[in-house]
Amino acid sequence: MKKFKIKSFCKINLSLRVLKKLNNGYHSIRSLITFCDLYDIILISKIHGTKDQINFSGKFKKGINKKSNTIVKVLDLLREKNFLRKQFFKINIKKNIPQGSGLGGGSGNAANLLNFFILKMNLKLTNNQIKKTANQIGSDVPVFLKKKNTLVTGKNNNLLRLNHKFKLNVLIVYPNIISSTQRIYKNNKVFTLSKPQINFRKKNKKQLMNYLKSEKNDLEKTVVKFYSKVGEIINILKSQKGCHFSRVTGSGSACIGVFSDMRTAILTQKLIKIKFPNYWSFVSKTM
Secondary structure (H helix, E strand, C coil): CCCCCEEEEEEEEEEEEEECCCCCCCEEEEEEEEEEEEEEEEEEECCCCCCCEEEEECCCCCCCCCCCHHHHHHHHHHHHCCCCCCCEEEEEEECCCCCCCCCHHHHHHHHHHHHHHHCCCCCCCCHHHHHHHHHHHHHHHHHCCCEEEEEEECCCCEEEECCCCCCEEEEECCCCCCCCCHHHHHHCCCCCCCCCCCCCCCHHHHHHHHHHHHHCCHHHHHHHCCHHHHHHHHHHHCCCCCCEEEEEEECCCCEEEEEEEHHHHHHHHHHHHHHHCCCCCEEEEEC
16 A cells, blocks of 8 residues: 545534533534634554554644554544454554544544545445444534535434535634533533524525524533633634634634635734734635
């Protein structure tokens, strides 16, 4: 096997509603998810030997447990199911997506690696087996199996894939805080019962923007409670001319601002760098 290069893109939760807590401890959510041009790079090749070689590099490699991570989980699960027999790999992941940001770096890595093995190793998994395996790795992993705008519907967390692109101008700001998803969900007290009032299959950008402005992230209040810097960033983004809305993505700590044009997003990024020189930020169009 030659060396393969995989781009593992981040996700952005444009909205997130927590509907209820499930008996298994997880939560039923409704969330509109998009992707942008920020990605980790996975390099993979087959090696001779009896042990995988997994290494992390890049700006956000610090703190990753080399013995317990989503890459190891993918390999272990495929071996448990006898899909990978006596085959070992050298895998390097360049981490460009910050950890604990709500951007889904680890989940995306797992999904992309799973897709790679299915395609390149010609694994005979049904769609249900693929989804089940992805869920075993992490609740976010199924979203990343396809790079499409996606609505997590809230009904058994089924996914509605959307064919059209949103093309939103987005600024991501990460305050160097690793937010614990488990901690945020455990302490969340905000739940939503209402249903969305938009047909996501229609390509009406104005209707989409009006919907997103009326939406929110139910986890945001809890994230700000634990990490006050997040609330400060959101307020600064919201106050900028041309910012349609700002909120946390996922369970934080990254904040997003959606702007009327790229120029305004870039100018706001410059302002953030002046106010918070140690924070990381990224400007991009979404899918």
